[in-house]
Amino acid sequence: MSTAFPQERGDLNSGFVPFPADRAAIYRQAGYWTDKPLDSILSNGAEKWPDTAAIIDAERRYTFAELDSLADLVAARLHALGLRAGDRVLLQLPNSTQFAVAFFGLLRAGVVPVMCLFGHRSAELRHFAAVSGAVGLIITDTAAGFDFREMAAALQQEHPALRHVIVDGDPGPYLPWSTLTAPPSEGEVAAPPARENFDAAAPALLLVSGGTTGLPKLIARTHNDYLYTAVASAQTYLMTGADTYLVALPAGHNFPLACPGLLGSMTVGAPTVFTADPSPENAFGLIDKHKVTVTGLVNALAKVWSQACDWEPVLPTSLRVVQVGGSRMTAEEARFILDNLTPGLSQIFGMAEGMLNFTRPGDPVEVLLHTQGRPMSDLDEMRVVDEHGADVAPGEEGELLVRGPYTINGYYRAEEANARSFSPDGYYRSGDRVRIFADGPLAGYVEVTGRIKDVIHRGGETVSASDLEEHLFAHPDIYAAAAVAMPDEYLGEKICAAVVFSGKPLTLAELNGFLDARGVSAHTKPDMLAALPALPKTAVGKVDKSQIIELLRSS
Known part of the structure; x- marks a missing residue:
């Protein structure tokens, strides 16, 4: 399922x-774009708050100055390995301080991290390696019974350009991460080479899309727009x-990385705490210990935290802001979180492609309950259009189209997707149906x-129905299949595979075992299996998922 690209695709650009030159000039003139490298967030922090804790986990703590020096050291050693500015490296580490060290070390070396999620498996990583032309991979050794080193070996067989595999933990046959972070030896140059021909309008990192059609697409975010x-x-x-910010969601997501997340917190000198266990039993203790004030959660997790406030002995009383997003929240759900977890609820509606809408501190309760916020930037441009692409009347529903100083103008190396997903005048077609309130106290806010x-929104992850269906069709005993979303109290939506079997019916465990063998991510496997005699069709012969x-x- 991976995509092959010719060797000349090695050039980052x-x-x-x-961004078009005319719009880029507007963003610079407004002061939104500063033409600085993304990792200047860290160097500025080391200069302003050298002795302040920057990142914390259960095992380690680094000040801004320590992290800045370590990023330099890692960058120098990456350069010594042969990595060069513009190279791409797949980054797949769990939530920890080492994630941040690797991220800044790559940036400091001019290497572009491809932000793989920890739940991704070989199906996605094969695709990311092929599209990005990655030359390296940074992983942990094992987690939850899965051996990332075995996955790396298979990836290298298929992609010989993936020369550098670095493992945090037991490295097996690969390079230990500890060799990059160990104290410098006497006489070792612990700084990367000077940047040459730096371009802040070029990609700084590659995020991954939620996956609406086929495998996730790569999203090139520039130094200017991501800073x-x-x-x-x-x-x-x-x-x-x-x-103090708590990274409770997978750190490679745009949401906990920069909205404000790790990077936003660092711009003001606020520490970031990492946890790989977002359960209330663990998270509430961390919040109390570190006096966490801000975090971001998906709707399902926010509801679990809210419920847990009834029985957990330690409550998250220091929380000032809890951002909640990932799927649509009803007014009743928002009220439940407000009443039980924190009065500092903020609804967030955003996308890795750029556009962010927030409800703000101090917004009236009516806004918090009934909207998903308003645009972050004064230069965000939004259109709401009908199925023909014509603008709807103010306050009416339609598809949201957006562009602005931090919204991409095209996916990375995805010409066919770009033809579908972007209008000729540069608006990104979000695929979300919205209304923008035209008057009253909610004017300008988005619902x-x-x-x-x-797509299916499962526990904050966006799952492509068509991609899962492609995997299902590969099973020899499946005649027809449809992936549909079923409402779920905790996940928001759960994945149901509606299947017509041509052979012996499978159990859900057998089906998911088959998907495991195909390298399908854990969060994209079905939660339910429904065997049907036939799939209902519409009048034009398409599968009728609503039926x-x-x-x-x-x-």
């Missing part, structure tokens, strides 16, 4: 869609050095009313 995202989102939440693209859902609900 090959397949990158830059602006971190700075502006921290300002939106009135963050200062008195705050997400549904979606247009065929499948209705059938399953009534059974």
